[in-house]
Amino acid sequence: MLNPSLSRRNVLRSFAGIGALALGATACDSSDTSNASISPPSSRKATSRRFGAEWDSHSRTFMSWPALETVWGRQLPSVREDIARVARAIAEYEPVVLTARPEQRDAAQRACGSQVEVIPLMVDDLWARDTVPVFVEDARGVLGVDLNFNGWGNKQEHRDDAQVGGTLLAKYDVPRVKAPLVAEGGSLETDGAGTLLVTESSVVNKNRNPGKSRDQVEADIKSSLGIEKVIWLAGVRGKDITDAHVDSIARFTAPGVVLVDRAFPDSPPDVWSRAADQARSVLKDATDARGKRLEVVDLPQPDLDRITGRGDAFVSTYANFYVANGAVFMPRFGDAKADDHAKGILQDHFPKRDVVQVKIDTIASGGGGIHCSTHDQPGKPAA
Numbered sequence: 001m002l003n004p005s006l007s008r009r010n011v012l013r014s015f016a017g018i019g020a021l022a023l024g025a026t027a028c029d030s031s032d033t034s035n036a037s038i039s040p041p042s043s044r045k046a047t048s049r050r051f052g053a054e055w056d057s058h059s060r061t062f063m064s065w066p067a068l069e070t071v072w073g074r075q076l077p078s079v080r081e082d083i084a085r086v087a088r089a090i091a092e093y094e095p096v097v098l099t100a101r102p103e104q105r106d107a108a109q110r111a112c113g114s115q116v117e118v119i120p121l122m123v124d125d126l127w128a129r130d131t132v133p134v135f136v137e138d139a140r141g142v143l144g145v146d147l148n149f150n151g152w153g154n155k156q157e158h159r160d161d162a163q164v165g166g167t168l169l170a171k172y173d174v175p176r177v178k179a180p181l182v183a184e185g186g187s188l189e190t191d192g193a194g195t196l197l198v199t200e201s202s203v204v205n206k207n208r209n210p211g212k213s214r215d216q217v218e219a220d221i222k223s224s225l226g227i228e229k230v231i232w233l234a235g236v237r238g239k240d241i242t243d244a245h246v247d248s249i250a251r252f253t254a255p256g257v258v259l260v261d262r263a264f265p266d267s268p269p270d271v272w273s274r275a276a277d278q279a280r281s282v283l284k285d286a287t288d289a290r291g292k293r294l295e296v297v298d299l300p301q302p303d304l305d306r307i308t309g310r311g312d313a314f315v316s317t318y319a320n321f322y323v324a325n326g327a328v329f330m331p332r333f334g335d336a337k338a339d340d341h342a343k344g345i346l347q348d349h350f351p352k353r354d355v356v357q358v359k360i361d362t363i364a365s366g367g368g369g370i371h372c373s374t375h376d377q378p379g380k381p382a383a
Contacts, residue, residue: 048138048139048226049136049137049138049143049224049225049226050136050137050138050192050226051134051136051188051190051192051196051225051226051227052135052136052137052190052192052378053190053191053192053193053252053255054192054322054323054376055192055253055254055323055350056192056378057325057378057379057380057381058094058324058325058376058377058378058379058381059095059377059378059379059380059381059382060094060095060096060097060376060377060379060381061090061094061095061096061097061322061324061374061375061376061377062096062097062098062099062128062132062168062374062375062376062377063083063086063087063090063096063097063098063099063126063128063373063374063375064083064098064099064100064123064125064126064127064128064131064161064164064373065080065083065098065099065100065101065104065108065118065123065126066079066080066083066125066126067100067101067104067123067124067125067160068124068125068157070157071124071125071156071157072366075362075365075366078361078362079126079362079363079366080108080111081111081362082359082360082361082362082363083098083126083363083373084108084111084112084113085358085359085360086329086358086360086363086370086373086374087112087116088112088113088115088116089329089356089358090322090324090327090329090374091112091113091115091116092115092327093324093325093326093327093354094324094325094326094381095117095381095382096112096115096116096117097116097117097118097119098112098116098117098118098119099118099119099120099121099123099128099164099168100118100119100120100121100123101120101121101122101123102120102121102122105118105119105120119171121164121167121168122160122163123160123161123164124156124157124158124159124160124161125156125161126363126368126373127161127186127368127372127373128164128373128374128375129184129185129186129247129371129372129373129374129375130149130152130184130185130186130242130372131149131158131161131162131164131165132164132165132168132185132375133145133146133147133165133168133169133176133185134147134185134188134225135174135376135377135378136177136224136225136226137378138226140175141175142174142377142378142379143174143175143176143177144165144168144169144174144175144176144177145177145179145224145225146165146166146169146176146177146178146179147165147179147181147182147183147184147185148178148179148181148182148183149161149162149164149165149182149184150162150182150207150208152184152207152241152242152243153205153206153207153208153243154207155207155241156241172377174377177224179220179224180220180223180224181203181208181209181212181217181220181221181224182203182208182209183202183203183208183221184202184242184245185375186242186245186246186247186248186371186372187199187202187203187242187245187246187247188221188225188246189246189247189250189251189252190225190227190252191252191254191255191256191288191289192252192255193255193288193289193290194226194227194228194229194288194289194290195227195228195229195230195231195252195255195288195289196221196225196227196229196230196231197231197233197246197250197252197258198221198230198231198232198233198246199232199233199234199235199236199243199244199245199246199249199275200214200232200233200234200235201234201235201236201237201238201243201244202235202242202243202244202245202246203217203221204217205237205243207243214232218230218232227289228289229288229289231282231283231286231288232282233246233249233250233275233278233279233282233283234275234278234279234282235249235275236271236272236275239271239272240313240367241367242367244272244275245372247319247320247369247371247372248261248315248317248319248320248369248371248372249261249275249276249279249317249319250276250279250283250319251319251321253297253346253349253350254349255288255290255292256288256290256292256293256294256295257294257295257297257349258283258294258295258296258297259297259298259299259319259345259349260276260279260280260283260296260297260298260299260319261276261299261301261317261318261319262276262280262298262299262300262301263276263300263301264300264301264302264303264304264338265300267301267304280296280298283296284296297345297349299317299318299319299342299345300318300338300341300342301316301317301318301338302316302318302333302334302335302338302339302342303335303338304316306334306335306336306337306338307333307334307335308333308334308359308361309333309334309361309362309364309365310361310365311365313365313366313367314364314365314367315364315367315368315369316333316364317369318330318331318342318346320368320369320370320371320372321346321369321370321371322370322371322374322376323350323353323376324376325381326353326354327353327354327355327356328346328350328353328354328355328356329356329358329370329374330342330343330346330355330356330357330358330370331357331358331359331360331364331369331370332357332358332359332360333361333364334361339357343355343357358370
């Protein structure tokens with residue numbers, strides 16, 4: 001078991017014997033999948049399921065209260081402040097349900113305020129995007145697809161987080177479907193119309209799906225989620241705990257429209273900027289499930305010399321935004337010019353929603369963002 005105090009971005013630096021791992025290098029024994037590419041659309045849907053877009057109506061947002069000092073150390077109080085700030089902001093627009101360990105429930109409720117519903121449930125960490133099941137819809141209604149969370153390939157303590165999905169689905173009477181693969185919600189980005197973006201590094205690997213080729217993983221994704229076409233991006237293997245989830249690289253804002261992270265001008269190239277560049281090169285030539293060419297729009301990062309957050313693991317992308325009922329939630333990093341520019345881009349793409357900036361420096365220093373810490377359930381909010 002890894003030392004759980006390590007952050008999501010730099011967790012793998014402690015592995016003895018691991019050297020520099022190549023961008024998008026394959027880790028699956030059964031085939032060479034290092035050449036990330038675009039898969040052809042299926043001739044018909046594998047199932048009647050629909051994996052809806054994030055901009056569809058939500059019945060609620062799920063979040064989780066960070067529980068362990070062994071994970072966050074001295075940052076635990078400040079990351080809890082960030083989570084409470086995000087929860088309160090979203091609760092202005094839609095119901096928020098926050099899970100917290102029973103002994104921490106009262107403190108979480110005080111921090112989040114009465115608009116947020118805090119329920120007792122054993123959790124390890126705050127990353128609800130990955131621990132809560134992915135929701136799909138079919139003729140029966142909403143289903144919860146359990147992606148068999150294993151701590152991002154057994155890189156972090158997840159004894160309690162692995163049980164979150166089943167417990168929540170039972171509490172909210174949502175039928176549970178166990179997927180035939182291991183993945184996380186942050187590794188899957190859909191347009192709601194049959195197209196999925198996914199980084200190969202985060203699902204075709206020994207730590208989630210040993211022995212499975214990319215074709216096998218793709219077939220599992222399609223059958224579980226009702227996806228017609230998968231667009232594969234390379235990602236980055238072995239440089240952060242998620243193996244480069246797509247939700248910090250490329251995001252749909254509508255069918256046929258994708259925002260792609262771009263490093264601040266003149267920043268030294270690194271594996272993350274190269275991953276975004278590779279994604280951009282794939283997406284500009286891609287078509288979606290309907291055969292439509294994608295519009296690709298840059299979403300530039302802030303100047304790292306002007307932001308208020310710090311840390312080797314700091315995630316400075318604006319791509320990790322969250323779309324809720326009536327609003328889009330994005331980070332405010334402290335570079336006023338870049339923050340305003342990113343807000344303008346998001347406002348252009350979501351003109352009927354408020355764009356709300358939230359300070360999340362401690363969440364970002366831990367290798368995540370607002371999207372990583374939230375998970376939407378489709379449906380209409382209760383009256």
